Structure formats: C-alpha cells, structure tokens
Amino acid sequence: MNMHHLPRTALAMALGLVLAACGGGDSDSAPPLPATPTTPTTPPVTPPVTPPTPVTPTTPPVTPPPAASTGLQAACSGAFCGAASNSSYSGAGVGVWNYSNTSAQTVRLPVSLSQLGQRSLTLVYSNPNAPGVQMPTLTLTPKAGTSTRQALQGDDAQEHGNQIPAAVRDFRPAEHLRTGAAAVQAAQTPRAAAARGSERSWFISLDEGMQARTATLQRQATFADGRVINLWLENTETGSSKVTDAILDTLLDRFARPQYSVYGMVTGLAGQPWGTYGNYTDLITSSQPIDIVLVNFIPDGKPYGLMGYFHSLNNFKKNPAHDQLKYSNESLSFYIDTETLYLDKTKGMDAQVGTLAHEFIHMINFYQRSVLKGPRYAFDTFLDEMSAVMIEDILSEKLTPGSNSARDGLVPRWLNRSTFNCDPTNWGIGDTCFGYNVVGAYGAYLLRQYGVGFYQQLLKDTSSSDSWTVLDHAITQAGGPGLAGTLPRWGSSIALLPAAASPQGFGYPQRQDASGYTLVGIDGPALAAARQLPTQVPSTLVGHGHFPFTRQSDAQGNYQEQLDVPPGITLTVVVQ
Structure with missing residues (x-):
C-alpha cells in the first residue's frame, strides 16, 4: 500500500494500527532498548611489590679485654x-x-x-x-x-695405687675423741701381751664390709726404743707357695732392723706413733706394740689392688653398742696384703715395704696431730696422703734402692693421665684426677726444692686448722714463695724439664739433703713418651689446676x- 496517496485521516489511522500492532507507544509497556555491548574493562596492572630487604641484626662488636698493664x-x-x-x-x-x-x-x-x-x-x-x-x-x-x-703401655693409674676401702677412708675419728666426765666410758678388756704362736681373730675392712680373719703370731722383734713389733699371718696364707718363712723374716727385718728400717727412719723424721695423751676416755691404753697383720684381702690370685691400710678405728676402745666401734681390734696396727708379697716376688716385697712406710705416716699423723694437738689440726685427706707419699720418696734410696715411687710411678702417671686440670685438695679416686698421682707429683716437686727439713716442719705445723694454709705456711717457712709461687713453677714441669740442668726453683732435680737422705732426680725428657697433653680446652680451669698447650716458633x-x-x-x- 502506497501511503503517499492516502487521505490524511486514513494515513493517521494506518499509523495507529501499526503502532498498536507493535504494542502501543506507552513507555511502561514498550520493550527495553537493547543494551549497548560494553567492552570489558581490563583492571589496572598493579606492579609487583618488592618485599623489603631483611635487616640483619647488627652484632654488637666484641670488646677485647683490656691490655695487660705489664708484659711477660x-x-x-x-x-x-x-x-x-x-x-x-x-x-x-x-x-x-x-x-x-x-x-x-x-x-x-x-x-x-x-x-x-x-x-x-x-x-x-x-x-x-x-x-x-x-x-x-x-x-x-x-x-x-x-x-x-702414647699412653703408658700396660699401666693403669690405679694399678699400684692402694685402693683403700671406703669405710677406712670415710671414718671420722674426731667424732669419737671424747674427753673428761662428759665422755661415755666404753668397755675395754686389757690386752695381754701376745706370745709367738698364739692366735686371735682380727676384723678386716673391705668394700663388702667387715670380715673376721684368724691369724697366728709368727714373728716378734723389739726396737731400740722398746717398742715391740708383732708380725701376724692369716692361717690360710702360710705355705711354700704363699707366705714363706723367708718372706716373714725379710718383711720384719726391713720394718724393724737397727739401720735403715721403716720404723727407725720414719719415727726419726716424724715422731712416735703412740704414747701418752690427755684426758681422752675412749682410746686404747698408751703402751702398745705395733701389730702387722698379713691377710689375703681378696683371694683373686692377683697382686696389688688393696695393698694395705692403717685404720684409726682400731685405736679406740671397742664399744659393742656402736655400729663402727664394735669392730675395733683395740690395736695399734697395720693390715697388709699377702698376695702382693708372694705373687710379685721382689717387686711386691718392695711395694709392701713402701706401703708400710706410707701407712706409718698415717698412724703417726693421727697420734701427733689429732690426738696430741686436737682434732681440728688433723690433716685433710689430700695433705695426709701427700705427707704419706712423700715419706716413700724420701726413704727410697735407703729402703728400696733402685725403686722410687715418685720417679717410677706417680710423676709419669700424672703426666700421662691427669689432663692437669685437677685440684690437689679435691681428693679423687677416678682415672683422670687420681689423687695419689696429683699430690705425689706436687709433693715430689716440693721435696726437691725445699728438702726434708721442710717436710718435718710441715708435719708439725699448727699455724692453721686449714690444711691448704698449713702447706702454704710450711713452704714460706722453708724460704719458698708459698703456694701462689710454687704451684705455677710446679706446673712448668709439664714442659719436661731436665733433672740435671734446670734453673733453680724448677723441675725435679736430684737433691743431696742435709738430713742425709737423697731425693733422686726425675728427668723430664726421659718421660716424653708418657706425657699426654690435653686435646680440648676445658670450660673452667679448676682451683689449683693447670692447662698446658704448645706453640711453634716461626x-x-x-x-x-x-x-x-x-x-x-x-x-x-x-x-x-
């Protein structure tokens, strides 16, 4: 249809129909206009954030110690x-x-x-x-x-060190030294003089506890001062393969013969082992023989180990109501191992003669210091043992010629086993700071520098009840620089100083003492194979200890x- 040729009215009507067919012209009912397509917006690109560089904490600079005010x-x-x-x-x-x-x-x-x-x-x-x-x-x-x-071949730091039972080591006699009316009297049966061939039972102290052993009096001797020496032998230890008559005769002779005997030389230097005392009420009577009781402590077929002891328990009266004093033998006595005597022959005999000298000093120290001067003057263990190993050293050339415990045992083992960071006052029985080696090496140094007179002064010194102070005082009385000076000088011996060519005050030189005794030289270079230097630096240098190390010149x-x-x-x- 050609609308250009329609009348106006008809054209209007036609347009209305078209609009009606399309749903009308009202905005509420009109279809929405299609949305204009939107191009998606690309989000802005955010540049990556670089994380901050970690700040390494600043280590405060180590401030070096101040310089020494003086030099070497x-x-x-x-x-x-x-x-x-x-x-x-x-x-x-x-x-x-x-x-x-x-x-x-x-x-x-x-x-x-x-x-x-x-x-x-x-x-x-x-x-x-x-x-x-x-x-x-x-x-x-x-x-x-x-x-x-290299370590000492075939050696043990304790092999020839006397392994004393704890009951002997830990006994505290001061707790039993009571005086006057306040003391509780303990029963005592007066001891009759023993005749050769007589038997009696002895309490023996072992790590396992006390044991009773029966022994027979085999030999007797009387020294020039009137002291009787009794030699007892456990009944099961006699025989041609055990303790023979020859062994008994030799041992008694070396202990009590007129010249160069243990008894004569030790009492000449240190004094009597027993005698009168004050108003103590629990001690055995003042007149006593010396009993040497030979027993097989541990029948294991081996020499050494527990070699012998003096036990001050036996100087007290027996008290059946007391857990320790009930075992008193009421005797001034030594107890000596038999297997060491007959299994190691000559060497074993020398070792046991030395043991008797060593234990004799313990016996004398107990009487001269604890009983006569008072319990507060008893030596601490380290000084009691030092004084005992020193007597073996002093007597060796007269008592056991060719054998010296310091030169042949104590000093080499100190160089080999101790690591040197050891406090002599802290008595040790372990392999490292074995007490005999430590105090033996120090005592040997002091003897060769200050002599037998120094030793005798040490035994009598009552300047203090503190044993370290007593040792210091005895050194200064002998003209030495005290412990503060001698301890570092002794430490320099770790450098293996020659016995015959070291400056005064250093090393272990031979000493011909005014007393007539000879202290053998201990040559450092000869012990080079024994010395073991530490391979680690300890965190702490203990009191009275040393730490050695080496350097090389350029x-x-x-x-x-x-x-x-x-x-x-x-x-x-x-x-x-």
Whole structure:
C-alpha cells in the first residue's frame, strides 16, 4: 500500500494500527532498548611489590679485654736459665717467662719472644686460687682430637695405687675423741701381751664390709726404743707357695732392723706413733706394740689392688653398742696384703715395704696431730696422703734402692693421665684426677726444692686448722714463695724439664739433703713418651689446676701471639 496517496485521516489511522500492532507507544509497556555491548574493562596492572630487604641484626662488636698493664717477665736466673731478657731466649738452657694477672678481670697479654731458633714452646695456665675460672678461647696445636703421645703401655693409674676401702677412708675419728666426765666410758678388756704362736681373730675392712680373719703370731722383734713389733699371718696364707718363712723374716727385718728400717727412719723424721695423751676416755691404753697383720684381702690370685691400710678405728676402745666401734681390734696396727708379697716376688716385697712406710705416716699423723694437738689440726685427706707419699720418696734410696715411687710411678702417671686440670685438695679416686698421682707429683716437686727439713716442719705445723694454709705456711717457712709461687713453677714441669740442668726453683732435680737422705732426680725428657697433653680446652680451669698447650716458633725464630689471661691466673712460657 502506497501511503503517499492516502487521505490524511486514513494515513493517521494506518499509523495507529501499526503502532498498536507493535504494542502501543506507552513507555511502561514498550520493550527495553537493547543494551549497548560494553567492552570489558581490563583492571589496572598493579606492579609487583618488592618485599623489603631483611635487616640483619647488627652484632654488637666484641670488646677485647683490656691490655695487660705489664708484659711477660723472665722468671728464672742463674745457672741453666735460658731467658736472656723479657722478650728473648739465649739460645741454650731452659727459658722460663711468666705473667700473673693480679687484677679482677681478664686481660689481653701480648706474648713476643725472639731468638728461639726452631724450638717449640710449652705454655701453661696455672690457677693458684681455690675458685675455678672460665678459660679463654684457644686454638690447640696439633688440632683437638689428635694426640702427640702414647699412653703408658700396660699401666693403669690405679694399678699400684692402694685402693683403700671406703669405710677406712670415710671414718671420722674426731667424732669419737671424747674427753673428761662428759665422755661415755666404753668397755675395754686389757690386752695381754701376745706370745709367738698364739692366735686371735682380727676384723678386716673391705668394700663388702667387715670380715673376721684368724691369724697366728709368727714373728716378734723389739726396737731400740722398746717398742715391740708383732708380725701376724692369716692361717690360710702360710705355705711354700704363699707366705714363706723367708718372706716373714725379710718383711720384719726391713720394718724393724737397727739401720735403715721403716720404723727407725720414719719415727726419726716424724715422731712416735703412740704414747701418752690427755684426758681422752675412749682410746686404747698408751703402751702398745705395733701389730702387722698379713691377710689375703681378696683371694683373686692377683697382686696389688688393696695393698694395705692403717685404720684409726682400731685405736679406740671397742664399744659393742656402736655400729663402727664394735669392730675395733683395740690395736695399734697395720693390715697388709699377702698376695702382693708372694705373687710379685721382689717387686711386691718392695711395694709392701713402701706401703708400710706410707701407712706409718698415717698412724703417726693421727697420734701427733689429732690426738696430741686436737682434732681440728688433723690433716685433710689430700695433705695426709701427700705427707704419706712423700715419706716413700724420701726413704727410697735407703729402703728400696733402685725403686722410687715418685720417679717410677706417680710423676709419669700424672703426666700421662691427669689432663692437669685437677685440684690437689679435691681428693679423687677416678682415672683422670687420681689423687695419689696429683699430690705425689706436687709433693715430689716440693721435696726437691725445699728438702726434708721442710717436710718435718710441715708435719708439725699448727699455724692453721686449714690444711691448704698449713702447706702454704710450711713452704714460706722453708724460704719458698708459698703456694701462689710454687704451684705455677710446679706446673712448668709439664714442659719436661731436665733433672740435671734446670734453673733453680724448677723441675725435679736430684737433691743431696742435709738430713742425709737423697731425693733422686726425675728427668723430664726421659718421660716424653708418657706425657699426654690435653686435646680440648676445658670450660673452667679448676682451683689449683693447670692447662698446658704448645706453640711453634716461626721460620725467623720468633713467636708472637695475643693471649687472654683470666683474673688470678699465671701464664708460664717455657722454651728449652
């Protein structure tokens, strides 16, 4: 249809119909216009955030210790001294230098020595004081974990050390020394003089407890001072393969013969083992023979181990109501192992003669110090044992010629087993700080430097009830520098100083003493195979202990190093 030719009215009507067919022109009913397609908007690209760089915590700078106010000083003079100056070696002899830190803080010490050639150096930290101190950081050469020496072959630190039962070691006689009317009287049956051939039962102290053994009086002797010596033998230990008549005769002769006997020499140096006393009420009577009781402590077919003992329990009256005193033998007595005598022949006999001398000092110390001077003056274990091993050393050339316990046993084992960080006052029975080795090595040094007169003064010294103070006082009375001076000098012996060519005050020289006794030299270089230096630095240098280490001079013969020295410590440097 051509709308251009329609009348206006018809055109209007036609348009209306078209609009009606499309749903009308009202906006509410009109279909929505199609949405214009929208192009998706790409979100803005966010650049990656770089995480902040971690800030490493700043380690505060380590402040080095303050410098030492003085430097290393030459510590020797005279014959055999190789210290040419505070900083140089003479080229011969034994050079010794030291520095003692007397301040209250660790200091840094510049150590510089020249003209050493290609010699090595031994340096030793020594602590002359009781408290332990923290050790500085050190690098050991050779590195830790290596060892420059071999252990003593076939040796045990305790093999020939007398393994005393705990009941003997731990007995406290001071608890039983009672006086006057306040004391409780204990029953005592007067002891009749024994005749040869008579029998009696003896209580023997073992780690397993007390045991009763029956013994027969086999020999008797009377010394020039009137003291009777009785030699008893356990009844099961007699025979051609055990304790023979020859063994009995030899042992009694060496203990009580007129010249060079244990009894004569020990009482000549240390005094009587028993006699009159004050108003103690629980002690055996003042007139006593000496009983030597030979028993097989542990029948295991082996010598040594428990070799013998003196037990002051037996100096008290028996008290059946007391758990310890009920076992008193009421006797001034020694108890000696038989297997050591007959299984190791000559060596075993020498060892047991030495044991008798050792135990005799314990017997005398008990009477002379605890009983006569009072319990407060009893030696602590370390000094009681030191004085006992020292008597073996003093008497050796007259009593056991060719055998010396310090030279042949105690000093080598100290060099080999101790690691040197040991406090002599802390009595030890372990393998490392075995007490006999430690106090034996120190006692041997003191004897060779200060003599038998010093030893006798030590036994009588009552300047203090503290044993370490007593030892210090006895050293100063003998002209020495006390413990503070002698302990580092003794520590320098770890450098293996020669017996015949060490400066005065150092090493273990032979000593021809004014008393007539000879103290044999102990030659350091001969013990080189025994010495075991520590392979680790301990965290603490114990009171009265040492820590040695070595260094090597450089190609020009110089040695330079900055070493930290803790407060109170002495650093000793040895070149030879």
